[in-house]
Amino acid sequence: MKKEIYALVDCNNFYASCERVFRPNLARKPVGILSNNDGCIVAMSKEMKDLGITRGVPYFQIKHLIKKHDITIFSSNYSLYGDMSARVMKTLATFSPEIEIYSIDEAFLSLQGIEKEKLTEFGQNIRQTVQKWTGIPVSVGIGRTKTLAKIAARIAKKYPGYRNVFDITDHPKLDNILETIPVEKIWGVGFQYAKMLKKYGYNNAFELTNAPDNWVKKRMTIVGLRTVKELRGISCLELETDMLSRKQIVSSRSFGQPVTKLEELQEAAASYCTRAVEKLREQDLVASQVMVYLTTNRFKNEPQYANFISAKIPVPSAYTPDFLVKVKEMLKSIYRSGYSYKKVGIMISDIVHQKNAPLDFFAPCYLDDKRKIIMDKVDSVNRRWGSGTLRYAASGMEQKWSMRREFLTPRYTTCWQELPLVKAEENE
């Protein structure tokens, strides 16, 4: 069996770091990023974490700390983060022929073939290059399995002595290191499993490696067993290098303010639906199932209602109007008047590649149809002039329901009008 070596490259405090690239004056200052609708804290710089603020807290609960600690708050700016992520990934791809982009801010690299003694040095090289080319600080964890590489990255980040790179491969003190990792910090062990494991006396990663296979499988399914084996150094999770096409696309948003009218809900649903079908086309996919749901605000002490409904699209399609028509009528059928709604959402599923779409004898297939030409035109206009330039009337003009984004930064990297300007010194 060949012995793999994996590196996990993890961007430090990614969203906060992205904002800082364009606001260098915020280095070493507390920076926080809000969720959609400016609802919760979703990302923080180290300085803000050090204040004891935790991810996920509602913004209004920590508002009083903002001034006191001179925290800078941003609304989330996904076009910026997505673009910065692409730059980081492109840089990483120059270091290894095999790379798995695991999330917006993490990638696994195969380091097969690199001499064992040089792994740390190689990791440092990655870190420095990404910093130089993109401005984003990263940590690198190296190990024989993806799960161990994750743990290594955690250590790299935690102890400054390692300068953000840690190699756990064949480490003489592996057991001692694993003893310092509480079970809930292991990749694949979440809140529920951690609770269960502790009940049975498994408190840290080392203890978990001694759990019997059958017991683990029974309580944590085959997935949990793989995690445990990976901790023991047996690789069970391979690098997934090719982008698998998605199985579902979800688009939903809480409203900036409560919505009561069916027409407004329909507008919002139409706008999310438009976005979801756009995402479908970005990957040359078509879908034949669409679901729509709506819900009231569960945090409020007022009448609650939630419902969903789904429908088939007769011929797999990526033509937005095919979906808009369905969504509009479906929403009408589950809408009940007299409630204050907080959110609607769209889920598109039964997704296949355009080329693999089942054919219908009586209907033209999307790929060969003029509908595809229309959609391609719409997409290219919106790419060129900014998304939302061409819209469907169904999405409405007022969009009173649209989300709050009070602290939004410019789209520095994805919109010509919002490029950062470099000013010459004027103090002469």
Place this chain on the structure above:
DNA sequence: TCTGGGGTCCTAGGACCC
């Protein structure tokens, strides 16, 4: 006043078929 959004995988159980 104010509480995110977008994904994946696995399993159990029911429906249905032969």
Place this chain on the structure above:
DNA sequence: TCTGGGGTCCTAGGACCC
């Protein structure tokens, strides 16, 4: 007394991830 059994497909729900 004693009511088969195996296969497939689908869905809901639960766990996890970022």
